[in-house]
Amino acid sequence: MLNGERLIDRPLRWGMVGGGRTGQVGYKHRTGALRDGTYRLVAGAFDLDAERGRDFGVRLGVEADRCYADYKELIFREAAREDGVEVVSIATPNFTHYEITKACLEAGLHVICEKPLFFTVAECEEVERLAAEKGLIVGVTYGFTGHPLVHQMAAMVKKGMLGDIRIVDMQYTHGFNSGDDVGAGEAVKWRTNPKTAGPTFVLGDIGTHLYYLSEIVLPHLKIDKLLCDRKAFIPTRAPLEDHATVLMHYDNGARGRLWVSSVNAGNMGSQRYRFIGSKASIEWSDSHPDQLIYEVQGEPNRTLHHGMPYLEEESLAVDRMGALHTEGLGDSWSNIYLWIAQAIDARKRGDEVFLKTHHYPGIKAGTEGVRWLENCVRSADAGSAWVDFH
């Protein structure tokens, strides 16, 4: 169980690019990072509006002269300080991730970047090489995969409690884009424009969360083929999609079905995962992250609760609140940030043995998300044809 005791020697000097006052995801980063004494927020280029960014940064407790107008100034000025930032989080629109990540790595800074990581696998592989050359860590904030019951699911699959995996069923939907985009805010505008969002809208925005979580639970399954059908119900969003269905064939013969949509009007269910094996099934939703449904064929169904001693060690080890008390998204983000901090700390200490077995969402996880998106787009653009996954 995690209790806030610091698991690295000293807090990392941390900066943020984006995640300003009006940003949607910035607070989740700060909630995750500032929990366990593993990061200290010392600098930022928080906002496209430099003045608003400075005012916001000061109110977060950052010194005014370390609230910069843009990421270039942050990198340049922090490099000149002995106590300059060591790691930078990037919580900006998708089209900026590649350029900011590269600039940070070139300046010797570790990076924690939002998903979808970049636009293309080629960009991901280039940056992966750069990070390796520089000996730097790139973490990716798949923020839902710190929930303890996600790791319970992975442990149950690993122990064979489900039998052979046959069916994977995943859904991440909401209805917030059911209407048109007239008068929409910045976060919708950049998400629906290929120049700023990249080759997808909902597939990258929410589908990559489903895909990464399934990779954690089913690390031994690889996709052989995939078929993607995508559509923009609001025509101004085309060629990007506000709704998509993906069918997947896995290398063990399993079948997968994934549905993402932001036009599921009225829906507040968010994410749902069902993993079905030859003996039993498990089902989990981020709407009720404390509960895991475990159904064994021929037996009464069970609801497993987080923090209970009957759970697997992998789940109990990352629990924070203990049974009976709600464990939520903030706790999940804290785990993600903690695991990335431990990776950075290990790299700084040269502890490659620790890094070999330490699990955190890193650049490979980001790359695989982008690879999945590329395959989805290739299939959809070929008239929703089955394509070999590569």
Ligand code: NAI
């Ligand atoms: P947003 O549009 O709400 O906020 C973006 C923030 O970045 C604003 O504060 C804006 O002023 C600032 N910004 C934009 N360009 C900048 C630049 N060049 N330099 C400095 N600041 C800049 O966007 P939102 O929804 O917060 O998304 C940001 C990223 O986070 C996206 O990549 C998105 O896919 C991802 N995201 C991830 C989530 C997760 O659960 N991991 C949840 C929501 C978003």
